[in-house]
Amino acid sequence: MIQIDNLNKKFGSTTAVEDVSFNVQEGQICVLLGPSGCGKTTTLKMINRLITPTSGRIRIGGRDTSELDSVTLKRSIGYVIQQVGLFPNMTVEENICVVPNLLGWDKIKSRKRAAELLEVVALEPSKFLKRYPCELSGGQQQRVGVARALAADPPVMLMDEPFGAIDPINREVIQDEFMRIQRQVNKTVLFVSHDIDEAVKMADCVALFHNGRIEQFGSSDDLLARPKSEFVANFMGGDRIMKRLCLMRAVDVATQSPPREHMQVVGGNSAVSSRSHLVVKPGDDLRQVLSQLLGQGQEWALCNDSDGRFIGYVHQSDILARLVENTTPVVH
Amino acid sequence: METLSFILENGGLISLLLGQHLMIVMIAVGLAILTGVPVGIAISQHPRARRWVLAFAAVLMTIPSAALFGLMIPALSLIGYGIGVVPAVIALFLYSQLPIIRNTTTAISNLDPALREAAVGMGMSTWQRLLQVELPLAVPLIMAGVRMATVINIGIAAIAAYIGAGGLGSLIIRGIAQSDPRQLLAGAIIISVIAIAADYALYALQRLLTPKGLNKMAAGQMKEATT
Numbered sequence: 001m002i003q004i005d006n007l008n009k010k011f012g013s014t015t016a017v018e019d020v021s022f023n024v025q026e027g028q029i030c031v032l033l034g035p036s037g038c039g040k041t042t043t044l045k046m047i048n049r050l051i052t053p054t055s056g057r058i059r060i061g062g063r064d065t066s067e068l069d070s071v072t073l074k075r076s077i078g079y080v081i082q083q084v085g086l087f088p089n090m091t092v093e094e095n096i097c098v099v100p101n102l103l104g105w106d107k108i109k110s111r112k113r114a115a116e117l118l119e120v121v122a123l124e125p126s127k128f129l130k131r132y133p134c135e136l137s138g139g140q141q142q143r144v145g146v147a148r149a150l151a152a153d154p155p156v157m158l159m160d161e162p163f164g165a166i167d168p169i170n171r172e173v174i175q176d177e178f179m180r181i182q183r184q185v186n187k188t189v190l191f192v193s194h195d196i197d198e199a200v201k202m203a204d205c206v207a208l209f210h211n212g213r214i215e216q217f218g219s220s221d222d223l224l225a226r227p228k229s230e231f232v233a234n235f236m237g238g239d240r241i242m243k244r245l246c247l248m249r250a251v252d253v254a255t256q257s258p259p260r261e262h263m264q265v266v267g268g269n270s271a272v273s274s275r276s277h278l279v280v281k282p283g284d285d286l287r288q289v290l291s292q293l294l295g296q297g298q299e300w301a302l303c304n305d306s307d308g309r310f311i312g313y314v315h316q317s318d319i320l321a322r323l324v325e326n327t328t329p330v331v332h
Numbered sequence: 333m334e335t336l337s338f339i340l341e342n343g344g345l346i347s348l349l350l351g352q353h354l355m356i357v358m359i360a361v362g363l364a365i366l367t368g369v370p371v372g373i374a375i376s377q378h379p380r381a382r383r384w385v386l387a388f389a390a391v392l393m394t395i396p397s398a399a400l401f402g403l404m405i406p407a408l409s410l411i412g413y414g415i416g417v418v419p420a421v422i423a424l425f426l427y428s429q430l431p432i433i434r435n436t437t438t439a440i441s442n443l444d445p446a447l448r449e450a451a452v453g454m455g456m457s458t459w460q461r462l463l464q465v466e467l468p469l470a471v472p473l474i475m476a477g478v479r480m481a482t483v484i485n486i487g488i489a490a491i492a493a494y495i496g497a498g499g500l501g502s503l504i505i506r507g508i509a510q511s512d513p514r515q516l517l518a519g520a521i522i523i524s525v526i527a528i529a530a531d532y533a534l535y536a537l538q539r540l541l542t543p544k545g546l547n548k549m550a551a552g553q554m555k556e557a558t559t
Contacts, residue, residue, distance in 0.1 A: 088545045
């Protein structure tokens with residue numbers, strides 16, 4: 001969907017972005033990750049041409065964006081920024097209708113769209129349409145910011161640290177909410193972040209930037225388990241192997257082989273009792289599962305689906321084995 | 333008491349002078365809005381032009397009004413308007429430049445950069461950004477400049493009576509010439525009262541023109557500050 005080839009940006013004599021190339025498939029979330037000043041935001045802003053590239057090519061849906069008029073290009077791409085930037089002189093409804101109005105949509109159609117989108121971001125339209133931005137909390141403002149970016153149904157969304165200014169508790173909530181919205185709208189999203197946990201949670205692919213270049217491009221698991229350089233390993237953190245836990249689910253390690261003590265209790269009977277044993281759901285991430293096992297001092301848990309049907313056993317030892325599977329040591 | 337009876341007895345004359353006075357001020361400030369706001373917008377993104385324009389407007393402001401009126405006489409005599417309403421309007425127009433230009437340019441250049449980035453990023457053209465975002469948000473500050481210019485000009489317009497522009501200044505001049513404190517005080521008091529009244533009226537207009545979201549924001553901040 002988005003193809004970026006040999007992108008460069010120089011400001012005077014300093015190089016902000018150097019020879020950046022990567023592709024993002026349709027419907028994927030690609031996180032541009034890195035420390036501040038690494039060129040990730042500059043790269044993002046070159047895609048909707050808030051910054052003009054010095055050289056290189058950006059194609060969206062196969063089309064070279066340099067052939068498009070800059071204003072037309074911007075209107076066809078959703079844009080969300082950290083400071084939200086809702087216009088304080090406009091109501092929530094008017095804010096969401098900005099791009100539809102610029103595109104000359106029919107008033108009734110764009111109003112209907114605004115109400116729909118508020119439903120999508122879980123704000124009740126009858127309550128919020130006529131409010132002003134100053135009457136919303138930070139989290140609510142950013143939900144409206146996301147709704148505004150989705151207004152004209154753009155295939156591509158650019159998000160510049162959209163949840164960076166929200167407190168940690170609400171950030172988790174709005175991240176989950178965004179993942180739910182994304183499943184519904186299926187946009188191709190480029191997402192700038194400096195938060196590794198956010199990247200691990202949301203990304204289908206990660207581009208890790210360092211000094212204007214892409215240090216490594218791959219899945220979160222690639223970066224955590226198989227870092228290509230010391231910089232990547234350091235950036236992902238000393239606990240990067242542990243972070244892999246968030247990427248795996250209980251069902252991934254569930255086995256049919258029962259623990260020895262359990263066999264003695266039920267005598268090899270297939271009717272498995274869940275009494276006094278920890279029960280986890282197949283979709284639970286392994287970080288939660290391991291934490292619960294350690295907390296209750298148990299070696300294993302039962303994995304049952306939502307109807308209570310037995311799926312398998314989750315052993316602590318299997319989880320630990322999984323953690324180091326497919327890892328490569330960093331080359332010094 | 334004597335002053336009051338003077339005002340009541342000369343109602344006709346006073347309302348005529350009041351009309352002249354307000355007309356001069358309104359024409360001057362009106363023209364200054366038409367030129368000052370665009371100039372303020374134009375220089376807001378060009379720091380060097382801004383410094384020069386504001387310095388020039390500040391210099392205009394420092395010229396004593398009597399001197400400015402005096403300078404107008406020979407200059408405008410060339411086109412036959414040396415005295416009367418025309419030089420008065422021009423002088424007041426010049427005095428209005430600083431508050432209007434400075435407030436406009438401050439409002440536009442102090443706009444939250446996030447709003448500008450959002451507007452550009454969503455694909456607004458320069459004009460759309462100006463009309464839909466920047467100007468509505470600049471209304472309170474621009475209006476504050478207009479109020480200041482108006483109040484200053486109502487005072488300075490009194491001196492314009494010396495160059496034959498009429499207005500309430502005539503009462504003051506005549507009061508001095510005839511050693512008649514009633515006329516002098518009547519002129520001075522009425523000028524003060526209309527300056528205050530004009531400020532209130534323009535404040536009401538400012539509230540009316542300010543976007544509702546901004547008024548609510550200000551009210552919210554006030555509440556926060558007091559609780």
